Amino acid sequence: MIKLNYKKKNLSLRPQSNSNDFKFYPFVYKYLNRLPIGAFRSAAMARHIGLAFLLSLLFCAQNIAYADFDFYYLVLEWPGSYCKDCTVNGCCKPTTFTNYPLEEDFLIKGLYTYSDSGQAVTKCNTTKFYVNALRNLIGDLYVHWPSIKCPSNNGVSQWRDAWTNYGVCSGLSEEDYFDKALKLRKKINMLSVLKWKGIFPSDFLFYSPLYVETAIKFGLGADVGIKCNTNKWGTISD
Structure with missing residues (x-):
């Protein structure tokens, strides 16, 4: 878990060291009295270990139409790990990818x-939800927000679910809601941070959670927490 403060005026980052104000939520940590913009749900950068990263940045939700909505979680996943257990996850390549x-x-x-x-x-x-409202974003959505569930699809059903469940609570238009997700995603280059410390996807290399945690902490200047994926027997899995 990575926790960063995002100041709206100067976009500076400030690490938070208090680790007692969150608890586990399915692939998402819930932060009380914080305004994070993002959460990374990812998996292993190596075949031998599965890791779930969560990135949370302070982001004040503007033009909120609903008093009980205070912040966003941007949840990302690492398909290299998700798709390794296709018999369980039912992973399929999107029809929009070449x-x-x-x-x-x-x-x-x-x-x-x-x-x-x-x-x-x-x-x-x-x-x-109207997919035509996303005509100016469709190219970026195909790249950054595809659906990797089976059967192979173009991602529209996943976007519809996102809008009807969460987008309608954002106080934004449909286009602005998806544009916000894309912009937040582009602000953070997690792969560059990991590569900077020599961490790459691999079938042979093993990275300890502590090493990955330290790499992200120093790369982004924030406190880090990592949750390992486990299989049905309760042991660390890919």
Whole structure:
């Protein structure tokens, strides 16, 4: 877990050292009395260990239409690990991909709306989803927010779910909601941070959670927490 303060005026980052104000939530840490913009849900950078990263930056939600929505969680996943256990996850290559190296970057899983109480704020109204509203963003969405679930698809159903569950609570138009997710995703280059410390996806190299945690901490200047993926027997898995 990575926790950063994002100042709205000068975009500076300030690390937070208090690790007692969060708890586990399925692949997302819930921060009380914080305004984070993002959460990384990823998996292993090596075949021999599975890691879930969570990145949280302070981001004041502007033009909020609902009093109980206070911050966003931007959740990303590492397809290289998710797709390794295809018999369970049902991973399929998106129909919109051609030669793009899907496994070489973090993908958007969702942009969630949360309240300061730590609860997800969902389904605030019944505003419908229209894919045509995303015509100016469709290229970036294909690259950064595809669906890797089976059967192979173009991602539209995943975007519809994101909008009808969380987007309608954002106080933003459909286009602005997805544009915000894309912009937040582009602000952070986790792969560069990891590569800077010699951490690469590999079938043979092993990276300890502490080493990865330290790399991200120094690379982003923030406190880091890492949750390992476990299999059904409770042991660390890929």
